[in-house]
Amino acid sequence: MNREALIAAVKEQMPERRWLHTLGVMETSVMLAERFGGDAEKADLAAILHDYCKYWPVQEQAKIIRENGLPQDLLDYDKELWHSHAGAFIAHSQFGIDDEEVLDAIRYHTSGRENMTLLDKIVCLADYMEPGRDFPGVDNIRELAKTSLEQALIAGFDSTISFLLAKGKRIYPLTVLTRNDLLQQLQS
Numbered sequence: 414m415n416r417e418a419l420i421a422a423v424k425e426q427m428p429e430r431r432w433l434h435t436l437g438v439m440e441t442s443v444m445l446a447e448r449f450g451g452d453a454e455k456a457d458l459a460a461i462l463h464d465y466c467k468y469w470p471v472q473e474q475a476k477i478i479r480e481n482g483l484p485q486d487l488l489d490y491d492k493e494l495w496h497s498h499a500g501a502f503i504a505h506s507q508f509g510i511d512d513e514e515v516l517d518a519i520r521y522h523t524s525g526r527e528n529m530t531l532l533d534k535i536v537c538l539a540d541y542m543e544p545g546r547d548f549p550g551v552d553n554i555r556e557l558a559k560t561s562l563e564q565a566l567i568a569g570f571d572s573t574i575s576f577l578l579a580k581g582k583r584i585y586p587l588t589v590l591t592r593n594d595l596l597q598q599l600q601s
């Protein structure tokens with residue numbers, strides 16, 4: 414499927430405001446790839462597809478996770494974590510994307526993971542700081558992203574973790590491991 418057809422397919426899956434968010438993530442991913450020496454074409458593709466399943470019924474997302482050997486522990490945590498893994502699965506099974514780097518960037522764009530690739534970092538950070546985002550601390554993330562993917566991502570994960578703590582919600586541990594790993598990367 415060519416890029417235009419893929420974009421049309423994605424647009425159909427979500428309300429207008431989420432499509433505008435996707436456009437923002439596409440633009441920001443390409444900008445970050447150019448800034449930090451990443452692959453702009455792969456960043457664009459992962460960004461196009463990253464929220465493909467976001468508005469699917471949660472039961473459908475859970476079914477994809479249950480029936481296809483995706484990490485079962487996700488089902489014990491916030492439903493917002495599910496669409497990323499379901500999205501990577503669909504990108505492969507429905508759209509034939511077989512570039513593991515692109516699939517991983519989709520898969521880990523919400524939780525992060527240890528040893529994030531450059532592409533993982535770019536797409537995850539773009540999701541935090543695209544121009545449509547407006548939450549306390551987003552301007553600081555944008556400022557940090559001028560020089561450091563890692564520092565900007567840590568600020569992003571800090572804000573997610575603080576949000577979850579304030580709400581009394583459980584934290585999917587991979588995000589904590591990701592943050593520790595990024596701090597370690599800054600030291601070495």
Ligand SMILES: Nc1ncnc2c1ncn2[C@@H]1O[C@H](COP(=O)(O)OP(=O)(O)O)[C@@H](O)[C@H]1O
Pocket residue numbers: 490491493494523524540573576577583584585586587588589
């Ligand atoms: N480690 C985590 N544990 C539990 N929930 C998480 C974790 N990381 C992210 N989330 C949930 O996912 C949300 C962000 O998901 P995301 O795909 O970025 O959604 P959106 O694009 O709507 O902000 C957070 O607000 C939080 O509810």
